[in-house]
Each structure stands twice: as structure tokens, then as C-alpha cells.
Amino acid sequence: MTSLTQSPAEVLKIGAKIAAGERINFEDAKTLLEKADIFDLASMAHQIRTAKHPDMNVTYVVDRNINYTNICTCGCKFCAFYVAPEQKGGFVISREELGQKIQETVDLGGTQILMQGGHNPDLPLTYYEDMLRFIKDNYPIHIHAFSPPEIVFFSELEGISVEAVLKRLVAAGLASIPGGGAEILVDEVRTRIAPNKCSTEQWLDVMETAHKLGIRTTATMMFGHEEKPADRIMHLFALREVQDRTGGFTAFIPWTFQPDNTNIPNARRMTSVEYLRMLAVSRIVLDNFDNIQVSWVTMGPKISQLALFYGGNDFGSTMIEENVVKAAGVSFRLSEDEIANLITKAGFTPRQRNMEYGLLENRND
Numbered sequence: 527m528t529s530l531t532q533s534p535a536e537v538l539k540i541g542a543k544i545a546a547g548e549r550i551n552f553e554d555a556k557t558l559l560e561k562a563d564i565f566d567l568a569s570m571a572h573q574i575r576t577a578k579h580p581d582m583n584v585t586y587v588v589d590r591n592i593n594y595t596n597i598c599t600c601g602c603k604f605c606a607f608y609v610a611p612e613q614k615g616g617f618v619i620s621r622e623e624l625g626q627k628i629q630e631t632v633d634l635g636g637t638q639i640l641m642q643g644g645h646n647p648d649l650p651l652t653y654y655e656d657m658l659r660f661i662k663d664n665y666p667i668h669i670h671a672f673s674p675p676e677i678v679f680f681s682e683l684e685g686i687s688v689e690a691v692l693k694r695l696v697a698a699g700l701a702s703i704p705g706g707g708a709e710i711l712v713d714e715v716r717t718r719i720a721p722n723k724c725s726t727e728q729w730l731d732v733m734e735t736a737h738k739l740g741i742r743t744t745a746t747m748m749f750g751h752e753e754k755p756a757d758r759i760m761h762l763f764a765l766r767e768v769q770d771r772t773g774g775f776t777a778f779i780p781w782t783f784q785p786d787n788t789n790i791p792n793a794r795r796m797t798s799v800e801y802l803r804m805l806a807v808s809r810i811v812l813d814n815f816d817n818i819q820v821s822w823v824t825m826g827p828k829i830s831q832l833a834l835f836y837g838g839n840d841f842g843s844t845m846i847e848e849n850v851v852k853a854a855g856v857s858f859r860l861s862e863d864e865i866a867n868l869i870t871k872a873g874f875t876p877r878q879r880n881m882e883y884g885l886l887e888n889r890n891d
């Protein structure tokens with residue numbers, strides 16, 4: 527570890543612990559988030575990242591977000607995307623539109639689709655099974671779909687266990703699960719911002735059950751709304767514990783809350799520095815996660831490029847389509863070439879990957 531220069535002594539002690547390959551505890555993480563000099567944080571995070579990925583590749587996936595319905599009974603305060611079942615403007619995607627979107631993704635060299643949607647009370651589990659079979663029968667694409675709150679919703683709607691839901695979805699073609707709907711994994715926060723969504727325990731249980739069934743998943747964190755900094759640290763430790771038991775998370779993706787058009791309009795937008803600090807602390811705490819994704823969709827291209835020196839090693843997805851963050855007032859767009867260019871200009875090698883972080887043939891090979 528290079529010498530830490532601008533941080534107080536207690537941070538230097540934690541830096542020495544990290545340099546010795548020791549795990550940091552909750553208090554250490556809080557101290558880092560609150561007191562470490564930002565460049566010292568970057569240095570610690572970058573050295574962990576470099577040790578895990580000495581090849582200096584920065585990966586990305588070519589995929590498309592597809593929202594199958596925006597009708598939702600949950601009414602999360604931070605959501606600008608959903609409509610309630612009785613309201614106008616609700617949709618359920620047609621087979622034709624779904625097929626068209628997937629074909630476009632395949633034509634653009636895409637390898638996966640990320641499908642998520644609202645908690646629509648009119649769609650039984652057989653709807654999702656049919657949808658998955660339709661995709662598998664017609665398109666060569668990895669299906670990354672249904673975040674834990676959706677899985678819990680299906681299980682409650684059908685009156686069957688989470689494990690039974692997962693087994694049925696996998697039998698129909700589901701390949702992996704996105705880590706959405708985690709927001710902040712602290713119930714005191716969840717009950718304020720998303721009172722009808724699954725609890726922390728349920729979210730973690732879906733992931734642990736999925737991992738035990740051999741389904742890989744990601745994990746996310748949406749921060750900068752009603753949580754305290756300590757809540758964010760609790761979130762990281764909850765994930766670290768599950769990962770210790772299962773090893774099933776492929777990546778962690780922290781992103782900042784976008785307040786426009788939501789019911790938390792007075793939330794202050796997180797600054798770039800706050801984002802970078804949180805990203806670096808995530809890399810340091812989550813020593814059992816291989817991949818940390820930067821969030822160009824919410825932070826924009828330049829900060830995401832900088833984030834590659836704050837622990838990030840993955841640029842996420844080309845996001846051929848993204849509706850949820852766009853509905854909250856943010857619409858950065860980046861093509862695959864632009865992503866590759868940002869990575870190269872930062873001194874790394876861009877590599878297209880699949881969901882499980884296997885490298886694909888480079889576009890220019």
C-alpha cells in the first residue's frame with residue numbers, strides 16, 4: 527500500500543490493516559467513509575482492484591433493459607416509472623414488441639437482456655414462464671431477469687415458496703438474477719421509502735436461495751435518499767456475509783438516487799465526490815466480490831471514467847434501452863464505441879464480457 531498522507535492516524539491504521547490483507551470491520555468502514563482523504567481512499571481501493579484484476583481489463587456487457595410491465599402495486603416513494611393498476615398509462619409488453627427488442631439486441635452484438643417490471647397483480651407465474659420459453663425458443667440470448675422483490679411478489683401471489691418460484695423460472699429459461707430492488711438493505715429505511723416491497727431478510731434470502739440452486743446474481747445499492755451513511759455500510763456488510771456463505775454474487779453495482787419525478791423530490795443529489803467515496807469503500811469492504819461496476823447511467827461518462835481509479839473494474843452495460851432512471855430525469859447515452867473509448871483513454875483495455883464475467887472475443891480481434 528502506498529503511503530497515506532492526508533488522512534488522520536485512525537485511517538492510517540486501517541490502511542495498514544488493508545495492506546496486510548486483513549478484513550476491515552463495520553467501524554473501520556465508517557471511519558473510512560467519513561474521515562479518509564479521498565485520494566487515500568482511491569489508492570486503497572485501486573490497489574485492491576489491481577490485485578484482483580492485474581490484467582487491467584475493464585469489462586462491459588452489450589445488453590438491453592426491457593421492462594415487461596410498468597403496472598405496479600408497490601408504490602415505492604422513489605419510483606418515477608410505475609403506474610398503479612387503476613391508473614391510465616399502464617402497459618404489458620406484447621410478444622411482438624418483446625421479440626423486436628430482443629432481435630435488435632442480437633443484431634447489435636448483444637449477449638443478454640435484463641428484464642424487470644412492476645408487481646402486476648394480473649400476471650400469474652405462468653405468464654413469466656411462457657415469456658421465458660418464448661424467448662428461449664426464438665433467440666440465442668442470456669436472460670438476466672426478475673429482481674428479488676419480483677420473485678417474492680410471485681411467491682406471495684402464487685402461495686408457493688421462493689425456491690419453487692426460482693425452480694420453475696429456471697426450468698422455463700431464466701439464467702441469472704439482477705440485484706435490483708435492494709435500495710438500502712436496512713428495514714428502517716425500506717419501510718419509509720418502499721413500504722410494500724420485500725424486507726431486507728427476504729431480499730437476502732432470495733439471493734441465498736438462488737445461489738444454492740446455482741443461479742448467479744448481482745447486487746446493487748441505491749443511495750442518497752433517506753438513509754444515513756451508516757445504513758450504507760450495513761448494506762455492504764449484509765452482502766459480504768451472504769457472499770462468504772455462497773460466493774454467488776458476480777458483481778456489486780452502487781448507484782445514486784435520482785430524485786426528479788419521485789416522491790422524494792427534496793432529496794439532495796449526491797455529489798460526484800460522495801459517489802466516488804462510496805464506490806471506494808464498497809471495493810474495500812466487499813473483499814469477496816470480484817467485480818465492482820461504475821454507474822455511467824447516473825454519474826455520466828467522465829465521473830464513471832474516473833471511478834475506474836476508485837475501485838471500479840466494470841463499465842456495466844451498453845443499456846440499449848433504459849426507462850427507469852430516464853423517468854427520474856437522467857438520460858446519459860453511451861454507445862459501445864464511446865464506452866470502449868472512455869476505457870482506453872483511462873489507460874485500461876476494454877473487453878466485452880458475458881453475465882458471468884467471461885471475456886468474449888474482442889470486437890477488433
Ligand code: SF4
Nearest residue numbers: 598600601602605644
Ligand atoms: S421500484 Fe419497482 S416495485 Fe417499486 S414502484 Fe417502481 S416498479 Fe414498483
